[in-house]
Amino acid sequence: MIQRALFPASAALALAGAAHAANDLTHPEVAQIMAIEADSDYGAYLASECTACHAPNPEGGIPQIHMLPESYIVGALVDYRIGEREHQVMEQIAKRLGEEEIAALAKYFSEAE
Amino acid sequence: MHFNRRSVLGGIAASSAALAAPTVMAQGAPRVVVVGGGAGGATAARYIAKDSAGAVNVTLIEPTRTYYTCFFSNLYIGGFREMESLGHDYGALAAEYGINVVHDWAVGVDRDAKTVELASGASVPYDRLILSPGIDFKDGAVPGWDVTAQNVMPHAYKGGSQTELLKAQILAMPEGGTFAMVAPPNPYRCPPGPYERVSMVAHALTEVNPTAKILIVDPKANFSKQALFEEGWQRHYGGMIERIGPDFGGENVSVNPAEMTVDIDGQVESVDVCNVIPAQRAGRIVHEAGLTDGDWAPVNAADMSSKSDPEIHILGDAAAQGDMPKSGYAANSQAKVCANAVLGALTDSRVFPARFSNTCWSLIAPEDGVKVGASYEATEEKIASSGGFISETGEDDATRAQTYQESVGWYAAITADMFG
Structure with a gap:
């Protein structure tokens, strides 16, 4: 649990210096998505696309996303969607997510063990 | 003669008996039978059991007690993985998800009676059948x-x-x-x-x-x-x-x-x-069931149902589905769409639009990994690519090393997603 609690902070530190939406809740798109009421059934369904790569207890080079703060997940997905954060797989995944889908996913993973 | 897994192992597998799972199923619950415990079948069985929380009775028929993934087996040849690390059993699917895991060969499907015939002689009834048998090799x-x-x-x-x-x-x-x-x-x-x-x-x-x-x-x-x-x-x-x-x-x-x-x-x-x-073709059971057109079994992209029988779904390598490559990742992705649709048909759960994705990582040399992947959507005609990516030639060493490390993470995640 300590590791999990620490991870978001260290992940945020790694991003410090770049103008990432993940650190910036005043980013209009992030705030807009955070205001959406998340559809938990839809979130669970969408999350099954993520869990092909993101394990609850990850190994290797794919980071943990379970139990991350909702705002961090929203910010990261927005960044991938607009290309501010680069990763071939994640950009491909994120660019077909709408705002309701990002909200549902962020809610799901913030609570998923 | 046909070359297939049955002809190699059938004699051994035929002696196995159906296992009684520690089940909490309701009497009269709808029955889903899944044939094949690989990336398609194990994933579908696990998701249906997990998401129905006991409302659907799931039986998984798979002859091997330990499943060795074909994906990552090249890394064993290269000396990057031990064989043990590629082997997975079905204990968690039985014990934690209440799936009735039957170690036997499915040798036939009676589509009128809606039963699957096993090499042991048993007959397993289904309301929905999911076939994910992988490949066989073509004679000659x-x-x-x-x-x-x-x-x-x-x-x-x-x-x-x-x-x-x-x-x-x-x-x-x-x-x-x-x-x-x-x-x-x-x-x-x-x-x-x-x-x-x-x-x-x-x-x-x-x-x-x-x-x-x-x-x-x-x-x-x-x-x-x-x-x-x-x-x-x-x-x-x-x-x-x-x-x-x-x-x-x-x-x-x-x-x-x-x-x-x-x-x-x-x-x-x-x-x-x-x-x-x-050269390859769909695993024998889909041919036996009369679901193939040539070497593969055509399916509807929206729910992976057979174009010949709406109560049978076909996943992974065996399916003719359109643009997705035949990969473990693709089978796992298709299984989740199928599980959602099957649950919707058998219970009152919500059905969401199909969405598919795939990434294939390959290792060229130590710390030199590359990848190719895409997203897909269901059209009337097929699973259609909606955009993709591929590693570039001339990438720097750090990118290639990171790509390899991603593949290691993916292996751990997808096998957890399959086997629990």
Whole structure:
């Protein structure tokens, strides 16, 4: 649990210096998505696309996303969607997510063990 | 005769009995039967059991007690994984998800009675049937080769003992000897797989037998990630690897296991190891069930249901679905769409639009990983690609190392997603 609690902070530190939406809740798109009421059934369904790569207890080079703060997940997905954060797989995944889908996913993973 | 898993292991598997799972199923709950416990079947069984929370009775029929993944088996050949790390059992699916795991062969489907017949003689009724049997090899695809020769010329294209045999043969090659691969025609399981294998064989030989040669005999003019592989082979393995494509007779090949020769368009080559990966078709059960058109089983993209029977779904390598490659990742992705649709049909749960994705990682050399992938959507006609990506030639070492580390993370995640 300590590791999990620490991870978001260290992940945020790694991003410090770049103008990432993940650190910036005043980013209009992030705030807009955070205001959406998340559809938990839809979130669970969408999350099954993520869990092909993101394990609850990850190994290797794919980071943990379970139990991350909702705002961090929203910010990261927005960044991938607009290309501010680069990763071939994640950009491909994120660019077909709408705002309701990002909200549902962020809610799901913030609570998923 | 047909070469298939049944003919190899059927006698052993037939003696197994149906297991009674520690189940909490309601009497009269709808019954889902899943045939095949790989990336498609295990995932579908787990998701239906998990998401229905006991409202659906799930039976998984899989002959092997330990499933060795075909994906990552090349890394075993290259010395990057132990075989044990590729083996997975079904204990959690039975104990934690209440799935009735039956170690037996499904040998027939009675679509009128809606039952699956097992090699043991038992008959298992279903309300919905999910078939995910993977591949079989086509009879006569490589003249001179059949199942009786697979211990001399291994295919190693289903994980487990064949992979171990091929590696042992590679390590026993004489100094300066020749490893030959007869590559398959399209479509086949894991498009980059043969070429990742060549990379891993080259890596292993570079360490123990650096004057050895690798000969690929290939009926295809082009292959997956070709520029990436060819760049990597040049960079890491110098002149070790030669490929003979169709322009030079690569589609006119026969083998002679007794003589350890390969006949390439009339030119006979003596080789020390010969890895024959024959042309492929859907696993036997979908043919037995009358669901195929040619070699594969056509499906509707929205829910992976058979175009011949709306109460049967077909996942993974066996399905003719459109644009997705035949990969473990694709089967896992299709299984989740199928599970959602099947649950919606049998219970009052919500059904969401199909969405699919795939990424295939390949390792060329230590810390030199590459990937290709795409997103897909369901159209009336097929699963259609909606955009993709591929690693670039000339990428820096850090990117390649990161890509390899991602593949390690993916393996851990997808096997957890399959087996719990």
